[in-house]
Amino acid sequence: MGRRQRIVVWAAGVVAGVLAAVSAMPTATAAAEPRAGSGAVRFATFNASLNRSEEGRLLADLSTPDDPQARKVAExxxxxxxxxxxxxxxxxxxxxxxxxxxxxxYLEVGQGGASPLRYPYAWTAPVNTGVPSGFDLNNDGRVGGGDDAWGFGLFPGQYGMVVLSRHPIDTAAARTFQHFRWRDMPGASLPDDVGTARPADWYSDEELARFPLSSKSHWDLPVLVGGRRVHLLVSHPTPPTFDGPEDRNGRRNHDEIRFWADYVRPGRADYVYDDAGRRGGLPAGEPFVVAGDQNADLLDGDSVDAAIDQIRRAPRVIDPFPGSAGAAWAAVLQGGANSRHRGPSFLDTGDFDDRSVGNLRVDWVLPSHPLSPVRSGVFWPLHGDPLSRLNDASDHHLVWVDLLVPGAR
Incomplete structure (x- = not known):
């Protein structure tokens, strides 16, 4: 039996067990509530879709307390x-x-009967989306627009990232890799213009001299949990679609994921440099959590085969297999492309067009040893659950993992 078959057989058993246990659970949402006194720290990722089509629009929407989508995201x-x-x-x-x-x-105001939430620490920084390149990156004969930005976007900062934390973030030790160039990755999977005889020539030498690997950015943020440093490695690789036979977005997605896989392997990241000019990857033995919308499913979707496995199968990485009965049930109700998927719907995190794409597992929280996962899940309330009204807050669902952090006070 091949690896893919083993995964499908294993996951099918998990789904069957979970669906059989649904009747014994108070609600799908109750399972997401933290257990008081457990000592675990909950790490999560959520593509909240708090992006707007015009620069300044999000700030305007959030400056009042009545934006319907922001209220749902906060809840x-x-x-x-x-x-x-x-x-x-x-x-x-x-x-x-x-x-x-x-x-x-929004967060500090109770939404829909939920208790307010406060994060004393936050981190955000510039990203490549919407930053004009000055080049014709999609080779359509015109320069300008979202497709010719360093990362797809209509204005600088669209589709950005934010980290919120109850634990201190060591900002002095934070590393960003917004400007790391794609061509500086050894063996980079650069796209090829299939209409020429030259290899890897979709982008010109002049373009590659400035082309960043990251479509948004890659951040290494040390979070101090009870005095123990945990590196939060966050990113949001480009969707592996919206291109042609050169697969420029699929290849970039693959290498954006590969960046973290190299970064956490001692001896594999000598080529890496951050925006401050410091070189090298993560020090050996340091605990980390990889988090983000990786736009890559293990078995389905358009990502390059095994793209996500680059980090899933890296040394010390643990896949806690977070899932939800809500996702499994949604795939049954929605049908369409979901019925053709090889991967288990129980693990899905994104709710996409059922005619062509279907639901996928694209949002990931992957801790490393010696961190110990004790629970995990996807916030996707079952159809009929009172909180299923929150399922349209975004086309993605929040993924969480509860971790015990050895040595934390």
Whole structure:
């Protein structure tokens, strides 16, 4: 039996067991509530889709307390109450003003009967999305627009990232890799113009001299949990679609994921440099959590085969297999492409077009030894659950993992 078959057989058993146990659970949402006194720290990722089509629009929406989507996003966070959470697709605004507004008008105000939530620590920084390149990156004969930005976006900072934390973030030791060049990765999977005889020539030498690997950014944020340092490694690779036979987005997605796989392996990241010019990867033995919308499913979707396995199968990495009965049931109700998927719907995190794509596992929280996962899940309430009204907060669902951190006080 091959590896893919083993995964499917294993996961099918998990799904059957979970669905059989649904009747014994109070609700799907109750299972997401933290257990008081467990000592575990909840790490989460949530592509909140708090992006807007115009620059400044998100700040305007968050500056009042009545944006319907922001209220739902805040309630999802209040219901799951992560200690450390990455929010993908949160438009970057200089000075963190949008983050402050979200805190003040949404998180710190109880939504839908949930308790307010406060994060004393936050991190955000510029990203590559929407930053004009000055080049014709999609080779359509015109320069300008989202497709010719260093990362797809209509304005600088669209589809940005934010980390919120109850634990201190060692900002002095934080590393960002926004400007690491794609061509500086050894063996980079650069796209090829299939209409020429030259290899890997979709981008010109002039373009590659400036082309960043990261479509948004890669951040290594040391979080101090009870005095123990845990490296939160966050990113949001480009979707592996919206291109042609050159597969420029699929290849970039693959290498954006590979970056962390190399970064956490001693001896594999000598080529890495951060935006401050410091070289090398993660020190050996340091605990870490990889989090983010990786836009890559293990078995289905358009990502390059085994793209996510690069980090899933890296040394010390643990896959806690977070899932939800809500996702499994949604795949049955929605049908379409879901019926053709090889992967278990129980593990899905994104709810996409059922005619062509279907639901996928694209949002990941992957801890490393010596961290110990004790529980995990996806906030996807079952159809009929009172909190299923939150399922349309985003086309993604929050993924959480509760971790014991050895040595934390």
């Amino acid at each position: 999802v966070l209040q219901r799951t109450r992560p200690d450390v959470v990455l929010l993908n697709e949160f438009d970057f605004v200089e000075g963190g003003r949008a983050v402050d507004a979200f805190h003040r008008n």
